[in-house]
Amino acid sequence: MxxxxxxxxxxxxxxxxxxxxxxxxxxxxxxxxxxxxxxxxxxxxxxxxxxxxxxxxxxxxxxxxxxxxxxxxxxxxxYFPRLRAFDAAADLLRTLSDAGWKVLLVTSAKERELGALREAIGADDALTATATSDDVEQGKPAPDPVRHALDLAGAPADRAVFVGDSVWDMKAAARAGVSAIGLLCGGIPRADLEHAGAAATYRDPADLLARLGDSPFSRVPAR
Missing domain, CATH: 1.10.150 (DNA polymerase; domain 1)
Structure with missing residues (x-):
């Protein structure tokens, strides 16, 4: 799977x-x-x-x-022309894709806004699909967007990891039965993310990439 x-x-x-x-x-x-x-x-x-x-x-x-x-x-x-990705965001997505993961975006962003964000990140080659709140009846913190992304990936919840920065992300992942990683770069405190269901927290994409080998990603074996 x-x-x-x-x-x-x-x-x-x-x-x-x-x-x-x-x-x-x-x-x-x-x-x-x-x-x-x-x-x-x-x-x-x-x-x-x-x-x-x-x-x-x-x-x-x-x-x-x-x-x-x-x-x-x-x-x-x-702000579209000035949007910036966090350091190593594209490298993180490509590293996971190269390791055989299906990489999907799960976002509340509208289509035009998402286009600007994808351009800023610059890693479309690593993406399998995108799931937005427009695709489901309820957005985060409901589990619907996460479950929709799982359907797009053809992966079960126990073979997925969700990375987000808000309590809404953590709650949506928990309700979908998916292990969640919280990033602190969105400005929400570590304790709040953990209380909402984060299995682990990291400063930002670069920190997660540097510690990928002992992150929740390492607990999902390739098959």
């Missing part, structure tokens, strides 16, 4: 979380919502509608959701 290496993108492979924080904060401010940046940061990784529910509550005026999301998307698009 195949092995699947599943990766979140924002804050995990690309240094973009704080750009999203700024863009959501500004979109909300323009609409008259004053939400602290630290609260926005904690919500990054959720699909747009769920992020707004987390920040503004379920009883909010849902009619402004599309306008808020469009404002965020317009603001964030101004």
């Amino acid at each position: 195949d092995r699947a290496a599943l990766f979140d993108v924002d804050g995990t492979l690309a240094d973009t979380n704080h750009l999203h924080v700024t863009c959501w904060w500004e979109a909300l401010r323009q609409a008259g919502h004053h939400v602290p940046m630290h609260a926005v940061h904690r919500a990054i990784g959720l699909p747009g509608e769920d992020l707004l529910s987390h920040l503004l509550g379920e009883q909010r005026d849902h009619s402004e959701d599309d306008r808020l999301s469009a404002a965020h998307d317009t603001l964030y698009a101004t």
